Amino acid sequence: MAxxxxxxxxxQIWYSVPLVVSVSLVYAATRHxxxxxxxxxxxxxxxxxxxxxxxxxxxxxxxxWGL
Amino acid sequence: xxDSTELLSPAPSSSAAPPTGEIHLDLKDRWLAGxxxxxxxxxxxxxxxRFGKGSLFAICILGTFFYGIFLGSSRVVYASFRGSDGPWxxxxxxxAYLCQAGAGLPxxxxxxxxxxxxxxPPRTPLWAGWMAPPLIKGQLTTKDWSGRLVSGKVDGKExxxxxxxxxxxxxxxxxDGAVVFQGRPAVGPSSDGRDPDWNELSVWHNxxxxxxxxxxxxxxxxxxxxxxAIYDAWGGPVLFFNKPHPAPK
Numbered sequence: 039m040a041x042x043x044x045x046x047x048x049x050q051i052w053y054s055v056p057l058v059v060s061v062s063l064v065y066a067a068t069r070h071x072x073x074x075x076x077x078x079x080x081x082x083x084x085x086x087x088x089x090x091x092x093x094x095x096x097x098x099x100x101x102x103w104g105l
Numbered sequence: 106x107x108d109s110t111e112l113l114s115p116a117p118s119s120s121a122a123p124p125t126g127e128i129h130l131d132l133k134d135r136w137l138a139g140x141x142x143x144x145x146x147x148x149x150x151x152x153x154x155r156f157g158k159g160s161l162f163a164i165c166i167l168g169t170f171f172y173g174i175f176l177g178s179s180r181v182v183y184a185s186f187r188g189s190d191g192p193w194x195x196x197x198x199x200x201a202y203l204c205q206a207g208a209g210l211p212x213x214x215x216x217x218x219x220x221x222x223x224x225x226p227p228r229t230p231l232w233a234g235w236m237a238p239p240l241i242k243g244q245l246t247t248k249d250w251s252g253r254l255v256s257g258k259v260d261g262k263e264x265x266x267x268x269x270x271x272x273x274x275x276x277x278x279x280x281d282g283a284v285v286f287q288g289r290p291a292v293g294p295s296s297d298g299r300d301p302d303w304n305e306l307s308v309w310h311n312x313x314x315x316x317x318x319x320x321x322x323x324x325x326x327x328x329x330x331x332x333x334a335i336y337d338a339w340g341g342p343v344l345f346f347n348k349p350h351p352a353p354k
Contacts, residue, residue: 053319056172057326060165064330068337071130073157 051091058087130155135339142338144209146170146331149338162334170208170327177320180309182212184219185238195241195288195304201321207328207335212236222246226283233264239305240271240286251276251284254305268312271305 066079132138133153142149147163150156173181184206185199205212215236221228222238229247230237240246240254255273257265277285289299299307310317336343 050315050319053176056169057323060169061326061330063161064165064333067158067161068333069342071155071158071342073161076158076161 054091058084062087130341132339132341139335139339142335143207143331146208146327146334149335153338158337162331162337166208166327166331166334167211169330170205170211170324173320173323173325173327175320176323177313177317179235180239180313181317181320182215182236182324183238184215184236187223187241195243195302197239197241197304197306199238201325204325204328207331208324209331212324212328222250233259239309241304241306242286242288242302244286245279245283246276246286248278248282248284251286266312269308271308272299275303 062080062084063076065083066076069079070076131153138149138152140149141152142162145163146166147159147161150159150162153159182202182205183199184202185197187195187197202212202215205215214232215238218230218235218237221230222244225245227245227247227250229250234250234253251271253259253264254269254271255276257263257267257270275286275288277287279285286305289301289303313320
């Protein structure tokens with residue numbers, strides 16, 4: 039839900055979507071040979087990246103609260 | 106054991122998926138595969154007949170690279186390592202190109218354009234200036250190129266959006282027929298508020314805004330991702346360990 043609000047609030051965040059997808063897929067593809075484990079690993083990597091972005095967003099939001 | 110044929114098994118624990126058994130992987134000539142992977146993302150894997158991964162690398166890396174160019178135009182990829190101690194009066198080191206060059210052939214026109222524009226005498230960039238570096242203060246260029254940048258037209262046909270055209274007073278003709286890009290005129294006030302360091306790169310940033318930076322980031326990341334793909338073509342997946350290939354019975 040937090041990610042939804044993040045994406046709704048900042049239009050330019052949408053530019054990160056193709057980047058996250060391609061980085062996750064390429065990273066996962068260097069760890070596996072078959073396509074299925076690549077896709078599973080990529081989904082997990084993408085979730086980690088998105089989670090990290092949300093974390094940074096929350097930290098920045100808290101740090102600049104009231105400014 | 107064949108030098109290029111490996112029997113790979115998944116790593117016992119750290120893999121995201123459960124072990125899927127052993128996979129025979131024929132890397133063929135791994136150095137050639139690595140070179141092909143750099144030249145055209147995915148080509149090294151196609152050479153090794155790893156079509157699924159080759160397609161994935163090609164789509165992801167080339168897609169990222171050309172999406173970056175779509176965002177910020179071909180101007181986000183240029184090769185320039187010009188120091189202010191040379192004949193130029195400004196420093197213009199495009200370190201981003203070191204990452205972009207990882208994408209191989211798609212980024213190589215920048216080297217051709219840089220060579221043409223920085224040669225003595227200078228040559229007009231090819232391909233309508235695709236990946237040509239910006240003009241910086243003190244740079245020599247051709248009448249043809251300066252004319253295009255001022256008028257935005259070639260043979261009456263518009264080739265530049267208005268926001269990318271340069272003022273005529275930013276060029277000064279030299280006696281030998283060459284043209285010097287002088288940036289803001291040295292004497293007298295600038296009519297449009299150009300500061301003393303103004304150059305063609307300033308115009309690009311002003312025209313594209315944040316998209317220029319985004320395009321730069323996308324093309325850089327594409328080049329960096331291709332380094333992973335090159336390694337994969339050269340050595341196979343990184344979390345696997347190699348076992349000796351069993352001798353044929």
